[in-house]
Amino acid sequence: MRFDSTDTYIATEDLRVAVNAAAVLERPLLIKGEPGTGKTVLAQEVARALDMPLIEWHVKSTTTAQQGLYEYDAVRRLRDSQLGNDSVHDISNYIMRGKLWEAFTNDTKPVLLIDEIDKADIEFPNDLLLELDRMEFFVYETRETVRAANRPIVIITSNNEKELPDAFLRRCFFHYISFPDRETMLRIVNVHYPDIQGELVREALNLFFDVREVPGLKKRPSTSELLDWIKLLMTEDIPAEVLRSKDPSKLIPPLYGALLKNEQDVQLFERLAFMSRREQRGND
Secondary structure (H helix, E strand, C coil): CCCCCCCEEEECHHHHHHHHHHHCCCCCCEEEECCCCHHHHHHHHHHHHHHCCCEEEEECCCHHHHHHHHHEHHHHHHHHHHCCCHHHHHHHHHHCCCHHHHHHCCCCCEEEEEECCHHHCCCCCHCCHHHHHEEEEEEECCCCCECCCCCCCCEEECCCCCCCCCHHCCCEEEECCCCCCHHHHHHHHHHHHHCCCHHHHHHHHHHHHHHHCCCCCCCCCHHHHHHHHHHHHHCCCCCCCHCCCCHHHCCCCHHHHCCCCHHHHHHHHHHHHHHHHHHHHCCC
């Protein structure tokens, strides 16, 4: 089984190599890159391409590693004992299985996504070292060991919000998704919008990459934002000539809310438009 691009996901050669190398080595694949470059979608596409079930664990700031294994609901058991419920005699009734347990006991080899691991506490990755390395963990309440019947393909994403521990990094195969170049981006757009006019996508890409290169931009637009913007351009029937207009009053891209995500960047473009208008008047 080897992963390749799909009909809805363009994977570069180095990304395909990384996915397949991690699978061969049976190590977690740690994916980093700008937000919106397709890190989470990668796991979904790998599962679809290889016809594997996908198990998703979306990490939050309050998530603990233990939740990925299991949780013991002692409060519910105490309440049931007070009510005379016979289920209290079997402690397994109060064990809530986590995503790793689900992946380890799946009937077929799954893809396990641990999404945005850097959102959690700094000790979170270290707390999963042995479990991800040995593909097993011990349940103290029931005195049983849960082992992976079919070792899952583990894909871990990070937005680089905090540094990950060296011990954790040593156990992973690492890949950074570089921002797509123009040729790759064109292929991505064509996959999502095969009927788009060539002139429109050409001018949209010109403007998009120009926006990303504006100095001082707080958040550069990503691939997902480009796709949203192009969809709006098509829906609103914006002609290509509007995108290549040199009119200083139209320096801010049409439907800019899909590309610019904070007021500082909008104000930056407004200032640039104002300065461009003043410069033009000075030349007249």
